[in-house]
Amino acid sequence: xxxxxxxxxxxxxxxxxxxxxxxxxxxxxxxxxxxxxxxxxxxxxxxxxxxxxxxxxxxxxxxxxxxxxxxxxxxxxxxxxxxxxxxxxxxxxxxxxxxxxxxxxxxxxxxxxxxxxxxxxxxxxxxxxxxxxxxxxxxxxxxxxxxxxxxxxxxxxxxxxxxxxxxxxxxxxxxxxxxxxxxxxxxxxxxxxxxxxxxxxxx
Numbered sequence: 001x002x003x004x005x006x007x008x009x010x011x012x013x014x015x016x017x018x019x020x021x022x023x024x025x026x027x028x029x030x031x032x033x034x035x036x037x038x039x040x041x042x043x044x045x046x047x048x049x050x051x052x053x054x055x056x057x058x059x060x061x062x063x064x065x066x067x068x069x070x071x072x073x074x075x076x077x078x079x080x081x082x083x084x085x086x087x088x089x090x091x092x093x094x095x096x097x098x099x100x101x102x103x104x105x106x107x108x109x110x111x112x113x114x115x116x117x118x119x120x121x122x123x124x125x126x127x128x129x130x131x132x133x134x135x136x137x138x139x140x141x142x143x144x145x146x147x148x149x150x151x152x153x154x155x156x157x158x159x160x161x162x163x164x165x166x167x168x169x170x171x172x173x174x175x176x177x178x179x180x181x182x183x184x185x186x187x188x189x190x191x192x193x194x195x196x197x198x199x200x201x202x203x
Contacts, residue, residue: 002055019131057089084130087138102142113149
């Protein structure tokens, strides 16, 4: 069995990586929706992020799922290295916690999906996303993705300007709901597996 087969070892931990940029000036940017989902999951676990030793990241260790076989050990991660260097901290934590690459989930913004729509998948390209590009360069592409749609920039706005702007006021009205749904999707992926989670959340 390859290490991307997540059914092989139910005892292996999961590394859930919310992608974003550190600092209050980026907190509500579209590019930081991965951090938003990670923060919500942290609240559900009941922990607080702390610096992860030498790794440039903040982490929380905990468990999700009902008691019994479906209960999973998870490490929530927010890389503090800035988006385009995310691969280094994630790889260091993967090695430290001995996480199979197939048990890594990247939660990130996705330009080619309408706002609020989710898509879950295993592997694939980076579609120009610098966080994914860095992770794939560091450890290959065979990790899961929870893709949070943010849509395309309006008019002639550059992509870089669009992703580094805060969500618009109209978008913020539904943002909490969509972030909550993305956190649900992460939990379903870890507990139930990719295919069942896709059936529920790939709207």
